[in-house]
Amino acid sequence: MRRWIISLIKVLTILILFAIIACAFLYKNIFDYVEAPINITQPRELWVESGASLNGTLLKLQRQKVIKDIWKIKAFVKLNPQLMSIKKGVYQLDVTDTPKSLLSKLHKGSVKNYSVSLIEGHTVKQWLNTLNKQPRLKVSEDAFLNVLLEQGDDTGLPEGKFYPDTYHYTSSTSVNEILTQSYLKMNVELNKSWRNRAKNIPLKSAYELLILASIIEKETGKSEEREIISAVFNNRLRKKMRLQTDPTVIYGMGDRFNGNIRKKDLRERTAFNTYRINGLPPTPIAAPSIASIKAAAHPSDVSFLYFVSKNDGSHVFSTTLKEHNRAVNKYQRNKK
Missing domain, CATH: 3.30.1490.480 (Endolytic murein transglycosylase)
Known part of the structure; x- marks a missing residue:
């Protein structure tokens, strides 16, 4: 056993x-x-x-x-x-x-992250086109207006009120969440610049600062010129001179703009044609960068009233019309 x-x-x-x-x-x-x-x-x-x-x-x-x-x-x-x-x-x-x-x-829940860049100098219409091309985002034509209403803004004027930046999202994020973040960020930055503005600028509200910043954004080819361009526009506003800036004309033309501005376009009376209206246009013409907002709030201490493109992104600035015409002849009309 x-x-x-x-x-x-x-x-x-x-x-x-x-x-x-x-x-x-x-x-x-x-x-x-x-x-x-x-x-x-x-x-x-x-x-x-x-x-x-x-x-x-x-x-x-x-x-x-x-x-x-x-x-x-x-x-x-x-x-x-x-x-x-x-x-x-x-x-x-x-x-x-x-x-x-x-x-x-x-x-x-380590889900995939996406990103979308809302570029400075672009319009709400251009941003809608960008958002519509993004993966995993459902975008309506009223997306910007919906955010305005949710934030208590019933003007129906979204242009320029959203902060240009790169925003990250997941498949669970709604376009409303992205745009709300953008809207609130612009509010914070704009109000901060308005509170800290130079006291001698001839602007009455933060919204006017936003409008001017959008024009500076569209006129600036070189970042170091922002404050000088701002000075030109602030000086013209102070002297009750018309701004006479092409980007506002282009914005007022809308889809009719084909790359060229003709004399008849400059003579056309639209709410945005600063060759025909006094002061600022009624709304921003694009989304300004924070650099342009700060430039609008703190222009250079110069007496320039005119500038003309040198066709390389930079400009020639002038104090008198005579000086300006000489620069126009040299750089735009190819005259000596």
């Missing part, structure tokens, strides 16, 4: 050892798999809908041949049950991702 028991113990010991070795091999096989790269050759997106389960998501990836040994991933999750919980959204799958890193993304 004793010999039989000893033999049984030996057999059980061998079986246990085999079981331990088999489990160790299986354990290593599972962990080797979840730490090996998934089967993609370039980045791609994975959309996890609201209410989707981990099992359903793994099956989707298996059908797409991103992963194959799904049972190994499920076994790994059994050992790490917290990974069963996943969050909805669009995820970026990278070629360096492994099943383990993918599970971590899904569990933490």
